[in-house]
Amino acid sequence: MQKTFTLTTHRHTDMIDITIQLEQWIYELKVINGMMVVSSLHTTAGITVNENADPDVKTDMLMRLDEIYPWEHAEDRHMEGNTAAHLKTSTVGHAQTLIIQDGKLVLGTWQGVYFCEFDGPRKRKFHAMVIPE
Amino acid sequence: MQKTFTLTTHRHTDMIDITIQLEQWIYELKVINGMMVVSSLHTTAGITVNENADPDVKTDMLMRLDEIYPWEHAEDRHMEGNTAAHLKTSTVGHAQTLIIQDGKLVLGTWQGVYFCEFDGPRKRKFHAMVIPE
Amino acid sequence: MQKTFTLTTHRHTDMIDITIQLEQWIYELKVINGMMVVSSLHTTAGITVNENADPDVKTDMLMRLDEIYPWEHAEDRHMEGNTAAHLKTSTVGHAQTLIIQDGKLVLGTWQGVYFCEFDGPRKRKFHAMVIPE
Numbered sequence: 001m002q003k004t005f006t007l008t009t010h011r012h013t014d015m016i017d018i019t020i021q022l023e024q025w026i027y028e029l030k031v032i033n034g035m036m037v038v039s040s041l042h043t044t045a046g047i048t049v050n051e052n053a054d055p056d057v058k059t060d061m062l063m064r065l066d067e068i069y070p071w072e073h074a075e076d077r078h079m080e081g082n083t084a085a086h087l088k089t090s091t092v093g094h095a096q097t098l099i100i101q102d103g104k105l106v107l108g109t110w111q112g113v114y115f116c117e118f119d120g121p122r123k124r125k126f127h128a129m130v131i132p133e
Numbered sequence: 134m135q136k137t138f139t140l141t142t143h144r145h146t147d148m149i150d151i152t153i154q155l156e157q158w159i160y161e162l163k164v165i166n167g168m169m170v171v172s173s174l175h176t177t178a179g180i181t182v183n184e185n186a187d188p189d190v191k192t193d194m195l196m197r198l199d200e201i202y203p204w205e206h207a208e209d210r211h212m213e214g215n216t217a218a219h220l221k222t223s224t225v226g227h228a229q230t231l232i233i234q235d236g237k238l239v240l241g242t243w244q245g246v247y248f249c250e251f252d253g254p255r256k257r258k259f260h261a262m263v264i265p266e
Numbered sequence: 267m268q269k270t271f272t273l274t275t276h277r278h279t280d281m282i283d284i285t286i287q288l289e290q291w292i293y294e295l296k297v298i299n300g301m302m303v304v305s306s307l308h309t310t311a312g313i314t315v316n317e318n319a320d321p322d323v324k325t326d327m328l329m330r331l332d333e334i335y336p337w338e339h340a341e342d343r344h345m346e347g348n349t350a351a352h353l354k355t356s357t358v359g360h361a362q363t364l365i366i367q368d369g370k371l372v373l374g375t376w377q378g379v380y381f382c383e384f385d386g387p388r389k390r391k392f393h394a395m396v397i398p399e
Contacts, residue, residue, distance in 0.1 A: 001399065002299065002367055033135065035170055035262060037301055037363050041374030043317040049227040050219055051176040060209045060216040061223065068201060068334060076326045083326040086316055090327065090358045092223045094315040094377070097170050097230045097363045099262045101135055106260050108174030111227070127372050129301060129365045131264065131397065133134065166268065168303055168395060182360040183352055184309040193342045193349040194356065201334060225356045230303050230363045232395045234268055239393050241307030244360070264397060266267065 001029055001130040004041075009120035013066065013088075015048070015058040019112045022098075022128065023105055032103050033133040039095035040126050044085035044119035047126065048092040052112025065091070065118075085119035092116050100130070134162055134263040137174075142253035146199065146221075148181070148191040152245045155231075155261060156238055165236050166266040172228035173259050177218035177252035180259065181225040185245025198224070218251035225249055233263070267295055267396040270307075275386035279332065279354075281314070281324040285378045288364075288394060289371055298369050299399040305361035306392050310351035310385035313392065314358040318378025331357070331384075351384035358382055366396070 003025060007016060022038065038047050051057040069084040069091075076083045096113065099106040105113070115126055136158060140149060155171065171180050184190040202217040202224075209216045229246065232239040238246070248259055269291060273282060288304065304313050317323040335350040335357075342349045362379065365372040371379070381392055 002365065002372075035264060037365050039365055039372065041372075041377065043315075043323075043374065043376045048223045049176075050223050054211055054213070056210040056212070057176075057216065057219050060206075060211050061220055063208055064202065064206065064216065064220055069330065073326075073330065075329060077322040078320055078326050079322070080320070083323065083330065086323050087327055087330055090314045090316050093226060093359060093362075095363060096226075097228060099135065099170050099172055099260060101262075106135075106172065106174075106262075108176065108258070110176050111174065125374070127365060129367075129372075129399075131301060131399065133262075133264065168397060181356045182309075183356050187344055187346070189343040189345070190309075190349065190352050193339075193344050194353055196341055197335065197339065197349065197353055226359060229359075230361060232268065232303050232305055232393060234395075239268075239305065239307075239395075241309065241391070243309045244307065266395075266397065 004125055004127045006125050008123050009117035012120055013062045014117040015114040017052055017112045018115050029130055031100055031130050031132050034100045034131050036098045036100055036130045038128045044082055044089055045124055046089040046092040046094050046116045047096045048114050048116055049096055049111050051110050053110050082119045088118040137258055137260045139258050141256050142250035145253055146195045147250040148247040150185055150245045151248050159233055162263055164233055164263050164265050167233045167264050169231045169233055169263045171261045177215055177222055178257055179222040179225040179227050179249045180229045181247050181249055182229055182244050184243050186243050215252045221251040270391055270393045272391050274389050275383035278386055279328045280383040281380040283318055283378045284381050292366055295396055297396050297398050300366045300397050302364045302366055302396045304394045310348055310355055311390055312355040312358040312360050312382045313362045314380050314382055315362055315377050317376050319376050348385045354384040
């Protein structure tokens with residue numbers, strides 16, 4: 001019960017809601033209860049769970065992360081220049097573990113699962129696994 | 134093997150040790166070895182594992198997180214004004230995965246599991262699941 | 267299927283690639299598909315997944331984390347003086363959950379698993395568990 005998903009991002013930094021894709025896959029697998037691991041396959045893109053109602057939340061989050069981890073830094077050595085994206089990935093996490101109950105992800109009213117692009121736009125991949133209870 | 138726990142927080146930001154509650158539940162389940170996922174059901178409260186000995190550690194952590202993610206920010210768009218709480222949640226994580234051995238959580242000498250309130254005081258919920266080995 | 271690993275760190279802050287050790291253990295266990303939880307047993311050392319190609323990435327990451335969480339802070343109360351290390355641990359995470367497929371960890375081309383020392387040098391431990399699919 002493993003699957004690799006692909007997506008194309010359209011901005012330098014973005015949060016893309018992947019909740020529906022994950023729940024669709026749970027439905028296809030006919031899993032009622034269990035857990036799911038969702039993992040980005042990149043070092044400059046992560047996974048997080050956060051607000052899915054007001055789109056201003058993700059705008060604010062990405063803006064503030066840019067302030068804390070500025071793209072340019074006088075002391076960075078990494079030639080690719082994307083150290084900030086690596087840091088953001090380790091901060092939100094490259095992966096998340098989710099719980100499945102009654103065929104759905106256990107999420108609060110305002111929670112959604114996001115693929116976090118920190119060095120786009122690019123073609124990206126994430127990998128998921130389900131372990132039934 | 135899933136359960137929703139409730140708690141009431143009493144401050145704007147706080148870290149509440151939930152280790153004993155989780156271990157009590159493992160004891161009731163009679164699970165010897167396995168894993169546990171503990172997930173906040175909110176976008177402004179998370180779960181982390183950190184020091185459970187000197188209470189000054191959590192005071193310092195919450196103070197410094199407030200500096201990094203100040204409550205007020207001139208460019209925030211989100212009308213609720215709690216962008217900082219969303220960021221702190223994605224930083225510490227909305228959930229943690231723990232290992233169970235010999236009927237107890239595998240934690241180092243100073244490690245405890247914390248529910249992190251970042252926009253309280255409120256009534257809150259977290260959900261846990263155990264998968265036996 | 268649980269094991270405690272030990273390692274000795276040699277710097278105050280460092281990221282040590284533990285991917286090969288973890289894959290060696292998967293090989294010994296003869297597990298083909300499943301998941302693995304890897305957890306630091308300390309409150310001043312964590313686990314993260316990030317770039318394993320250019321060593322400048324980890325140098326940059328550790329340098330920038332030092333800026334965001336400076337070792338000295340006028341308002342810190344914790345007498346041990348290592349609040350910064352506690353914060354870094356909760357930021358990258360004390361543990362990570364990994365997926366196993368075809369006897370190997372599911373990692374992107376540039377991803378490696380790191381033990382993150384934030385208050386060394388010291389003797390350290392991490393604990394891992396595998397759940398076969």
